[in-house]
Amino acid sequence: MAPTKVNELKSLQGKRQSLFLRIQGLYNDSRNLNDETVCKNFKIRYNTLEKTRQLFSNCIDSINLLSLELDPDYTPELEAVDELYCHIVEAAKKVFTKTESSLKPVKAIAKLPKIELMEFSGEMSDWPIFYDTFRTLIHENPD
Numbered sequence: 001m002a003p004t005k006v007n008e009l010k011s012l013q014g015k016r017q018s019l020f021l022r023i024q025g026l027y028n029d030s031r032n033l034n035d036e037t038v039c040k041n042f043k044i045r046y047n048t049l050e051k052t053r054q055l056f057s058n059c060i061d062s063i064n065l066l067s068l069e070l071d072p073d074y075t076p077e078l079e080a081v082d083e084l085y086c087h088i089v090e091a092a093k094k095v096f097t098k099t100e101s102s103l104k105p106v107k108a109i110a111k112l113p114k115i116e117l118m119e120f121s122g123e124m125s126d127w128p129i130f131y132d133t134f135r136t137l138i139h140e141n142p143d
């Protein structure tokens with residue numbers, strides 16, 4: 001065995017362990033989302049899940065290739081995070097759906113007072129005043 005390949009394998013195994021612990025930590029948080037602090041941290045760390053999973057997968061592939069190079073009888077390991085990943089994603093859907101629904105604005109419906117409009121007399125000289133009043137009080141009023 002070449003010492004540099006063995007060292008590279010050990011380095012990759014350490015990296016794999018570190019990435020797995022990140023995913024495991026997020027999984028643990030996903031099981032305790034009723035705690036406000038845990039939920040807040042979960043939302044922040046969830047953004048890195050896809051990248052962490054991809055790095056973990058690449059690391060496993062590299063470990064398998066290097067291990068096969070060093071030992072032809074080596075049995076490649078499979079990804080061990082799929083179940084954790086699926087649980088985390090489902091938990092995130094619930095958390096983010098709950099958050100989005102609680103942020104939707106509630107429109108208050110107020111009862112407006114009766115508006116007294118002047119009656120249009122039919123005279124062309126009165127039209128601009130009537131129209132401006134109508135437009136301002138009725139047409140452009142969002143309520």
